[in-house]
Amino acid sequence: MRPGDNYYTAARDYPATGAWNSSQHPGNxxxxxxxxxxxxxxxxxxxxSEVTIAYETWGTLNSDASNAVLLCHAWTGDSHAAGRATDGQPSPGWWESLIGPGLAIDTNVWFVVCTNVLGGCQGSTGPASPHPDDALPYGSRFPVVTIRDMVRAQARLADHLNIRVWQSVIGGSMGGMQVLEWGIMFPDRVRSLVPxxxxxxxxxxxxxxxxxxxxxxxLDPQWNNGDYYDAAPxxxxxxxxxxxxxxxxxxxxSDNIFSEKFGRELADGNADKSGIDMWDRFEVERYLDHHGDKLIRRFDAxxxxxxxxxxxxxxxxxxxxGVEAAMSRIQVPVVSVGIWSDILYPSYQQRQIRDIVESTGGTCDYIEIDSPHGHDAFLIEFDQVSAALRGLLSRLH
Amino acid sequence: MRPGDNYYTAARDYPATGAWNSSQHPGNxxxxxxxxxxxxxxxxxxxxSEVTIAYETWGTLNSDASNAVLLCHAWTGDSHAAGRATDGQPSPGWWESLIGPGLAIDTNVWFVVCTNVLGGCQGSTGPASPHPDDALPYGSRFPVVTIRDMVRAQARLADHLNIRVWQSVIGGSMGGMQVLEWGIMFPDRVRSLVPxxxxxxxxxxxxxxxxxxxxxxxLDPQWNNGDYYDAAPxxxxxxxxxxxxxxxxxxxxSDNIFSEKFGRELADGNADKSGIDMWDRFEVERYLDHHGDKLIRRFDAxxxxxxxxxxxxxxxxxxxxGVEAAMSRIQVPVVSVGIWSDILYPSYQQRQIRDIVESTGGTCDYIEIDSPHGHDAFLIEFDQVSAALRGLLSRLH
Known part of the structure; x- marks a missing residue:
């Protein structure tokens, strides 16, 4: 296997293009x-041991390495924050319209780095990676990792790239957890934070x-306690x-977006429900199935x-x-961004971050994204996210 | 099997008391x-065919059958709305403190009926019941039923009890769905509704x-497409x-109740998380496991x-x-009760019921339960539910 390959990606039927048989990994x-x-x-x-960190970069690191920005991805994200869909990289970057020349995260100015987290399945060491001892997949042998462990691995990469200080560390959802840990674990290696x-x-x-x-x-019998990489295709x-x-x-x-998009339509058009059985689906179920199907093609359980x-x-x-004591280490500007319709990380939690940072002597702006889309709004409302980032990044520049 | 027995209850290890071997069913x-x-x-x-409806009653039906009230239970509820925990009836009634002499639903005044819904597993015909053709459990043969079917079955029981009119039909959650269907399917058989x-x-x-x-x-292999009643003990x-x-x-x-009750405590007291593995539980997981364990002992999948x-x-x-046309059939007083912290049936839905009833010429009061407990508040905030019911029932009396 080459660095970044694992038993999960190897088993996937990445198609005729042969991306996984070439010497190139997808994208950059x-x-x-x-x-x-x-x-x-x-x-x-x-x-x-022998941990691999997969990463992508955009822009050019300047001579004194003073223009580096770190992006941190969410649960099923990966290092492909920007860029087109390519072979083996089925989707465009998750912040494709935010990162580039003249965009909110301006690659004429900033050198932007995004890593796949430790424990992931898109190039960084994770459960599907070969164990150094026997080259068999870790599977059930892979240990529990924490957000702090992810940040430790990112710091090793920063050392390797000769980046001592990130001008900003930015991320949503689990990415935001990494952002906060960067500010707390390495307060002298960050200049601003955007959780x-x-x-x-x-x-x-x-x-x-x-x-x-x-x-x-x-519960899935095919999970087999985490050792399933030798399963049949x-x-x-x-x-x-x-x-x-x-x-x-x-x-x-969110409730209202679901109602608006799916209502109560049946997926198979059986409007009067006559003869319906237990497994006839509503449209919302078809949507959820579709997202499940998409995920299992690109992500390791x-x-x-x-x-x-x-x-x-x-x-x-x-x-x-405690939280206050930890957060008091954050003494760089913070922009805490919430979403009013978020039911998973309700906006009171981002206001709490603001309140705690300010109560311990730091400075924090709170910006609320006005969107009905719920938690995912940070991957949808690009104009509002752009505006939030532009304000901070232009001050830094 | 006696009426009301089924392959689910027969297979449960209802304990030494032998309730299921006696000639008596639990409670009344x-x-x-x-x-x-x-x-x-x-x-x-x-x-x-040969549908059985299990039910319990409290109070005495008067000579002209003009004091009958119907209670409708929620998803995993049953006919045991009031009464002590007894053999084979492991919990007190779900509205135990609302039903009785002098209580909100005063059994000195009202004759109160509660049925187990069609499709249930606590005495009414459901998937675990013997199929009339072969006396084997329905299992996968049991058809999809609707709330309207449940109400149809209740109406048959009302006929049998010589109750032509319910003075009130009252219920929460799925019970409230039945309440609305009673008002729409049998507008001349109800005098008031409390969804x-x-x-x-x-x-x-x-x-x-x-x-x-x-x-x-x-996904559970032991579900076996619904035919599992011959599984080993x-x-x-x-x-x-x-x-x-x-x-x-x-x-x-609700979020806040979960935070208050469980916080982030680990169930096994491993406060520093050292050595934690994937299956070490937080307190909230232990709580959920406990509720799961309770349910599987009393409810059929x-x-x-x-x-x-x-x-x-x-x-x-x-x-x-459409909804408006259907709801326009409701021309009796309605009391729609919401709970502000309910994330499953948000209170806007109960205000919608009020608005629709009023817009089609009916009368509807909206009462909001002030509770942080979320949807379950209708099974917790007895004082507030009592107050809502007393107001209506005293006017009816």
């Missing part, structure tokens, strides 16, 4: 593999949503993962579990004397 | 089995929540049902599916020219 994805003697020490006590639609610590309700998906994957814990994704997909959106657990364990106050 | 539960020539015609086109924390038609988001649980049960689709219940349990409560589907199909406007 690059890889940094830590030397064998530089293990990553995890919060849970385990260590990971979006996120929280300082996962709430019981957020954990509950995660737990439902976790148990659905475990077309087999795997897809149904469990699809159910887990359904939970996320409902919490990512074990990575879904590992990253979900990291979010549940997210608590900036853990081991630091 | 009674049964009415329709004559073989009186089939129930269902909305989906199928018919059910609580419910809706005129299920929304896409409500359907989505239901769909997640549905797929989790289907202790076996059955419990894990799928428990996951389905988790979804419901989160939507039944197939009934859970059948009743959930009935709720998803709930739409008072179906086949009637």
């Amino acid at each position: 994805r690059q890889f940094y593999t830590l030397p064998a003697d530089r293990k990553v020490q995890l919060d849970v006590g385990a260590t990971l 979006i639609a996120t929280c300082a610590q996962a709430t019981a309700q957020q954990i509950a949503w995660g737990a439902i998906g976790r148990r659905a994957i475990r 077309g087999e795997g814990p897809w149904e469990g993962l699809a159910i887990a994704r359904m939970v996320a997909q409902v919490t990512f959106r 074990n990575s879904y579990l590992i990253i979900g657990k990291a979010m549940d364990l997210h608590d900036v106050g853990r081991g630091r004397g | 539960r009674q049964f009415y089995t329709l004559p073989a020539d009186r089939k129930v015609q269902l909305d989906v086109g199928a018919t059910l 609580i924390a419910t809706c005129a038609q299920a929304t896409a988001q409500q359907i989505a929540w239901g769909a997640i649980g549905r797929r989790a049960i289907r 202790g076996e059955g689709p419990w894990e799928g049902l428990a996951i389905a219940r988790m979804v419901a349990q989160v939507t039944f409560r 197939n009934s859970y599916l059948i009743i959930g589907k009935a709720m998803d199909l709930h739409d008072v406007g179906r086949g009637r020219g």
Whole structure:
């Protein structure tokens, strides 16, 4: 295997283009593999050896490395924040219209980096990666990682790229958790922070949503306790993962958007419901199935579990004397961005971030995205997100 | 089997008391089995023969049958609206403190009836019941039923009890759906209606929540397409049902109550998270597991599916020219009760009921329960529910 390959991607039927048989990874994805003697020490006590971090960059790092910006992706995101859909990279970048020359994150000015998180399945070391000891997939052997572990791995990459300071660290949802941890773990390596639609610590309700998906994957016989990479083509814990994704997909959106988009239409047009059976679907179910089907083609169930657990364990106050004590380390400008219709990370949590930062002597603007789209609005309302970022980035520049 | 027994209850290890081996059913539960020539015609086109309706009553029907009140239960409820926990009836009535002499639903005044819904597993005909043709459980043969079918069955029981008119029909959540259908299907058989924390038609988001649980049960290998009643003792689709219940349990409560009750505590006291693995639970997960475990001991997975589907199909406007046209048949006083913290049936839906009733010439009061407990508040905030009911019932008396 080449760096960044894993048993998940190898098993996928990336099609005739042969992207995975060529010497090129999709897009401009690059890889940094830590030397064998530089293990990553995890919060849970385990260590990971020969960790690979996949990343993409846009723009040019200036001579004194003073124009670097780090983007942090959400649960099922990856390093492909910008760029076209290409072979093996089925979607355009998740912030495609925000990153580029003259755009909100102006690549004429900034050198932009996005990594795939530790534990992921899009190039960075995760459960589908070969274990250094035997080159077989980690599977059930992959340890629990935390948001802090993800940030530690990103810091190793920053060292490798000779980036001592990020002018801004920006991210939504789980990306925002990394943003806060960057500010707390490495206060002298950041100049500003933009946490979006996120929280300082996962709430019981957020954990509950995660737990439902976790148990659905475990229930899938094809999950096989996490050791399924030798399954026959077309087999795997897809149904469990699809159910887990359904939970996320409902919490990512909102009641009113669902009503508007799907109403009560039946997927098969049986308007009078005569003869309906248990498995006839409403339109909203077809939509959820569609998103589940899309996800299982691009995402590994074990990575879904590992990253979900990291979010549940997210608590900036853990081991630091509480949230306030931890957040008091943040003394750079913060822009906290909320979404009024977000039912997963309700906007009160982003206002809490603002309040805590200000109460401990920092400065924080709160900007609320006016959108009915719920949590996903940070991946939809590009104009409003652009405006929020432009304000900060132009001040920095 | 006696009337009301089914393959679900027969398989449960109702304990040493031997309630299910005695000639008595728990509490004062009674049964009415329709004559073989009186089939129930269902909305989906199928018919059910020899349907049994389980019910309980409190108070005394007066000589002209003019003091009857019907209570309608929610998803996993049953006919045991009032009364102590007894053998085979592990919980007190779900509105125990509302029903009795001098209480809000005063049994010195009212004759109160509560039935187990068609499709249920607590005495009424459902998927676990013996099929008349072969006395084997219906299982996968049980047809989809609708809220209207449930109401049709209740109307047969009312005929049997010589109750032509209900002075009030009262219920929360799915019970409220039945309340609305009573008013629309049998406008001359009701004198008032109290729909609580419910809706005129299920929304896409409500359907989505239901769909997640549905797929989790289907994924459970022990569900076996609905034919599992011959499973060995202790076996059955419990894990799928428990996951389905988790979804419901989160939507039944609220973010703030979850935070207050569970915070971020780990169930096993591993406060520093060192050595944590994927399946170490937070307190909120232990709580959800506990509720799942409770439910699988008292509820049949197939009934859970059948009743959930009935709720998803709930739409008072179906086949009637729309919601407004249907609701215009309601010309008796209505009290619509909402709960401000309800995330499953948000209070705007109960205000919509009020607005529609009033816009079509009816009269409707809207009362909002002030509670942080979310949807379940109608089973918790007895003082406020009592106040809402007393006002109406005292006017009727």
